[in-house]
Amino acid sequence: MADVKKVVLAYSGGLDTSVILKWLQDTYNCEVVTFTADLGQGEEVEPARAKAQAMGVKEIYIDDLREEFVRDYVFPMFRANTVYEGEYLLGTSIARPLIAKRLIEIANETGADAISHGATGKGNDQVRFELGAYALKPGVKVIAPWREWDLLSREKLMDYAEKHGIPIERHGKKKSPYSMDANLLHISYEGGVLEDTWTEHEEDMWRWSVSPENAPDQATYLELTYRNGDIVAIDGVEKSPATVLADLNRIGGANGIGRLDIVENRYVGMKSRGCYETPGGTIMLRAHRAIESITLDREVAHLKDELMPKYASLIYTGYWWSPERVMLQQMIDASQVNVNGIVRLKLYKGNVTVVGRKSDDSLFDANIATFEEDGGAYNQEDAAGFIKLNALRMRIAANKGRSLL
Numbered sequence: 001m002a003d004v005k006k007v008v009l010a011y012s013g014g015l016d017t018s019v020i021l022k023w024l025q026d027t028y029n030c031e032v033v034t035f036t037a038d039l040g041q042g043e044e045v046e047p048a049r050a051k052a053q054a055m056g057v058k059e060i061y062i063d064d065l066r067e068e069f070v071r072d073y074v075f076p077m078f079r080a081n082t083v084y085e086g087e088y089l090l091g092t093s094i095a096r097p098l099i100a101k102r103l104i105e106i107a108n109e110t111g112a113d114a115i116s117h118g119a120t121g122k123g124n125d126q127v128r129f130e131l132g133a134y135a136l137k138p139g140v141k142v143i144a145p146w147r148e149w150d151l152l153s154r155e156k157l158m159d160y161a162e163k164h165g166i167p168i169e170r171h172g173k174k175k176s177p178y179s180m181d182a183n184l185l186h187i188s189y190e191g192g193v194l195e196d197t198w199t200e201h202e203e204d205m206w207r208w209s210v211s212p213e214n215a216p217d218q219a220t221y222l223e224l225t226y227r228n229g230d231i232v233a234i235d236g237v238e239k240s241p242a243t244v245l246a247d248l249n250r251i252g253g254a255n256g257i258g259r260l261d262i263v264e265n266r267y268v269g270m271k272s273r274g275c276y277e278t279p280g281g282t283i284m285l286r287a288h289r290a291i292e293s294i295t296l297d298r299e300v301a302h303l304k305d306e307l308m309p310k311y312a313s314l315i316y317t318g319y320w321w322s323p324e325r326v327m328l329q330q331m332i333d334a335s336q337v338n339v340n341g342i343v344r345l346k347l348y349k350g351n352v353t354v355v356g357r358k359s360d361d362s363l364f365d366a367n368i369a370t371f372e373e374d375g376g377a378y379n380q381e382d383a384a385g386f387i388k389l390n391a392l393r394m395r396i397a398a399n400k401g402r403s404l405l
Helices: 015-028 047-054 066-079 093-110 125-136 154-163 241-254 279-295 298-316 323-335 382-399
Strands: 006-010 031-038 060-064 114-116 141-143 179-182 187-190 220-227 230-234 259-265 271-277 341-348 351-358
Touching: 006 015, 006 093, 015 031, 015 154, 031 047, 031 093, 047 060, 060 093, 066 093, 066 230, 066 241, 066 279, 066 323, 093 114, 093 125, 093 298, 125 141, 220 241, 220 279, 230 241, 241 279, 279 341, 279 351, 298 323
Parallel strands: 006 031, 006 114, 031 060, 114 141
Antiparallel strands: 179 187, 187 271, 220 230, 220 341, 259 271, 341 351
16 A cells, blocks of 8 residues: 555544554555544543644544434434344444444545554454445545554553654553443443453443442333334423433433343454443333334334344444445335334333333224224134134145144
């Protein structure tokens, strides 16, 4: 990549990406543009500007992407009730296509010929960033320092920073022993004691939630209003997508909701243990299934459930910008036209219980479902023929001596 003249770097201002910034300048003798995204991670992003300026960066992008993140990525994913391997709500995965998109947009705006990121060669994020980048700009060059340099430990990074005058504190407050990623949907924790799958996670690790044992003894009730499959109001008060998720995180966390400890299968081949806090997402998943239960046709709902694992895998493995994900999204979104109404939830000590749901588009008919007399709305005698017809192939097989007894 000797012809690289300008690189857009996904820059947090932390140790890794600050070292990468200087390393890119020295190794490639190129101009670096920094891009810092506010995805609701709960940390100040403006200090990254001063650090980048101190290192001679002339073009600095700091973007508040919280509304776009929830509106165009989180909400579409939750319309599909997306869960990876039965548990993971994809908090890290869903942020990567937006970052990749913005990297490419900035590269186009600034005339850069390459992008760079701080993902390691062992993880999923390198795949997600780069698949997105290539899908949106096929000829872009990608520089992944962790696959090139020999700075493979924190001490080596610190030594490099000290040697080159990079403004990083070597001594200060105690660093978290975990590798963490945060945005409006979740916080993830990896490394430290979590690398032993038999060791229980530490209570003081969690940032957003109280333990279920310490949650209030009084239940919290919520009413979520849905329009076309998305939450538009909490307790009757209309809110923007990002505000909806932020409020649900706060309320859910206060009730001990959303903690998860799993071992997942990474796309690059290894198993990895991670802990996740997703209070708002946990509430959203339960509520969305509840409103769909009364507004979706049975076969539409079942087809969505059959396709969901594929959709989840596409997001997890970095194929958000693939034609197959776009195709699935169009089908999912079409299913949400009548997913409107209100879900009432009870939050109590780590549990989310659906206690009510109603909709003008409900397919639930009490006159048919009742255990009392239905006035002829449903002829129970019809069930006999229905059962016999559905049993026909098994009856034929049994008559031919293929009984399973």
